[in-house]
Amino acid sequence: MGKAHIQEAIEKVVERGDKAFIPYIMAGDPDISQLKEQLLFLEKSGATVVELGIPFSDPVADGPTIQEAGKRALNSGTTVKKVLEALSSFRDEISIPIVLMTYINPLFKYGLSQFFKDSQAAGVDGVIIPDVPLEQRPLIDEHMNRTDIALIQLVTLTSPDHRIKRLAQASEGFLYAVTVTGITGARSAVSENLESFIYSLKKHSNVPVMAGFGISTPEQVKEISSLGDGVIVGSRVVDLLHQGKREEITQLIQAAVGTPASH
Amino acid sequence: MTTYSQPDQNGQYGQFGGRFVPETLMQAVLELQEAYEEAQKDPAFHELLEHYLKDYIGRENPLYFAENLTKHTGGAKIYLKREDLNHTGAHKINNTIGQSLLAVRMGKKKIVAETGAGQHGVATATVCALLNLDCVIFMGEEDIRRQQLNVFRMELLGAKVISVTHGSGTLKDAVNEAMRYWVSNVEDTHYIIGSVLGPHPFPQMVRDFQSVIGKETKQQILDKEQRLPDTIVACIGGGSNAMGMFYPFIEDTEVKLVGVEAAGSGIQTGKHAATLTAGEVGILHGSLMYLLQNEDGQIQEAHSISAGLDYPGVGPEHSYLHETKRVQYTSVTDEEALDALQLMCRKEGIIPALETAHAIHYAVELAKVSPKDEIIVICLSGRGDKDVMTVKSALEGRQNG
Ligand SMILES: Cc1ncc(COP(=O)(O)O)c(C=O)c1O
16 A cells, blocks of 8 residues: 555556556546446556546646546535545455545645545555645645655656755655646647656656656657656546547557556 | 734745645746845845836825815724826736836746736736736636726737636636646746735735835825824735735734725625635635635635625735734625725715725724724725726616615
């Protein structure tokens, strides 16, 4: 469980010569009752870890696709409490690590100590909170310390070297390399200086480096995952799941992790 | 009170404030803080700012004794700090001129801003025209409908106004979009936030640029009355005109400071923007502050007849001054504000902004029950030209029952 579970899952894939793939989906889109089946599908398709969004009314780091998914999830009544309850009820039937991604306010309102305690009990392995930078970590650190949950740090193209070092050392489970200067959402072109960026992250990080934001095609998955330990795909997966195009999600995942036959 | 020295090095006012922003913005926010501190120490920056405040904005503006209004209430003397006489018609430009000069100093070529009433948008578009900066303004579609005239003003001034259709289509959604835009264009763009909100150093910087209001008021009242006022009243959206007015008086504990929020249709209806009266502590738009939110931590829509008060949060420093009780916060409904607006028109020949009318209502009611030798100052944050259509339809609505 927790930090080690995430890191080992990624390393296992990398050691056999493939790359890790982390799909992002929004819990409660279209309804929380489908979460278990959605997670089972992603696991079966070869996902290494799942990043599970909890909706927030004002997601400033997200583009239109995830904003819309969040709206659908809020409309279906999704809350932090409901997501944790759902996970508790079926967690032992899914073996891949689960990382929650949400903004600080819903967690603050839930109560930070309670949130980490309940997350641990629900089998959550890690959390990503994009609006809590390193400087504000004291707010959550004291509440996390008693758990084994990984706090995953984002590092961006605008982070200067001295910050990159601190972020790489502070991150647990994996280091999230944000591949665009911007918000989430599919993009056709990929930043040019990505290679040197990910290279420098690999140098400083004790945990795997996963690249994400704006990745949307199997070609991009192949190209970008080759630079680090794997990729995270959000908007495109959310979109495909919403449209019922599951075949294409499987293709994205397999562009990184390979097909079951190739393992 | 001893010396007041908020915020601390981390941008916190007690537990409030901070820098809750995505990593992509962290470097920009830290660089801004550095550039601001450096500019603060540079006499040339102050000289330039002074020049524009005086010759472009038209400061200092008067502290006017509202004799008719005072007679009407039969109580305390009412003074009006005339921010409505600034170029562009509100206090907002005190901040936009300061921040745009800072942006130029930092070598930024583009400005992004959000706007609610459109006053901050117009004030931003104005300084961008003046200083030859590209200007993008995000505005909620509901506000675009309410403030047509200001939209056209911004466009005339060369700004690009982008309609925000997400969420409630008001100020909070415009802030979300402006922040997303900033995240995506941070290298050459400065974000001019319109109130004492956002990640550190914005709340401090906006307060400092706005505190020219309180500084002038202090000198003017001493000249006219040889003493400080008993009470100062200002309306609160995010809280910039209030913070600018209050800040120079914080250590003068004999001066009562009152912030007036929008109670909309009434606190009990749930349709209001009275964050300190009825909100809870939370984190939004980079700062820990009081918020309107539901039990799951989702931000709730604010409601007010005045677009400029229609925001579900309130600046971190106000949150702090509320908890320490240095400032008293109260609220006034749409209907009360409408009445106060008309009263000011009839008695003084001044059409105030609907935002300001909230402060006027409270001050008039207070004056009625205060002795004649007391002094009340109202921060007349802006003029009401932008609101006349809203007022017209609200009054027609009343007539038709
Ligand atoms: C005239 C006027 N007063 C007050 C406000 C409220 O803002 P703040 O609380 O930041 O002064 C606005 C905002 O648009 C305004 O236009």
